């Protein structure tokens with residue numbers, strides 16, 4: 001079993017990483033680093049430098065928010081450890097390019113994980129669209145920030161990305177399944193009057209693709225996209241976990257999202273490769289550059 005250290009024992013570490021590692025025959029949770037969080041029965045550090053100095057755990061999985069993550073990733077790579085980055089992989093594009101250079105120089109694996117790409121319906125959609133031309137498409141990604149990020153002030157601070165924190169999941173799927181690249185043409189970003197990041201956004205891409213992201217959704221949560229390729233239609237539902245091709249359910253991938261990410265990390269380490277893809281984040285960066293800003297009602301948790 002490969003030992004892994006989880007850093008940042010918060011919502012996603014507890015919800016997904018810890019159970020996925022525990023259920024795996026290939027991975028062992030060997031330590032945690034967190035200022036306050038722990039996992040029962042697992043050696044817990046509060047200081048990252050001390051963990052690096054006192055253990056030789058080969059893999060560090062960083063579950064911190066994007067802004068503080070770079071410093072941890074840089075130290076881990078410098079210490080010769082393989083690194084998994086939660087999505088979005090950084091606060092800026094340039095810092096992830098820097099990490100990529102460091103990982104290459106050090107000969108370690110760097111994996112910018114995009115968990116939604118591992119949703120069970122995504123591979124089927126990608127395979128179906130591979131030899132087609134997508135003519136039109138729409139994404140609806142509407143969820144309740146209070147439910148998924150309870151009290152997490154960082155999402156509304158600079159670098160927290162606001163509604164693009166979930167929206168980038170949709171963009172990670174879109175960029176995975178589209179057979180040809182698209183680029184952003186227009187965006188409208190809705191900033192609460194008391195916040196630094198948008199709570200909703202509408203995006204228009206080339207190729208007839210549009211997206212509607214909203215973090216104020218109460219009741220049913222909607223994570224869907226529909227792509228048309230001439231007369232063919234692909235519907236991805238439930239965050240990409242269900243794929244319908246011309247109305248018929250397509251085959252699903254065998255693993256859930258986070259077990260699939262750890263399986264991919266094992267594969268990358270075995271082959272000595274890295275997987276660093278910033279395409280979804282380029283679209284977010286472009287939206288922040290090109291987007292028209294509208295001020296909306298103040299938001300408080």
Ligand code: NAP
Nearest residue numbers: 008009010011012034035036037063064065068086087088
């Ligand atoms: P979170 O619970 O707010 O934060 C995770 C942990 O990071 C915290 O428990 C905290 O640990 C540590 N942390 C926060 N700020 C820090 C700082 N400035 N310096 C050092 N450590 C800090 O966030 P999360 O929801 O787990 O999200 C973390 C990442 O996972 C984000 O990039 C997010 O996009 C991604 N993600 C989240 C979800 C979700 O449903 N929430 C789903 C998929 C992916 P300590 O205070 O204990 O040190």
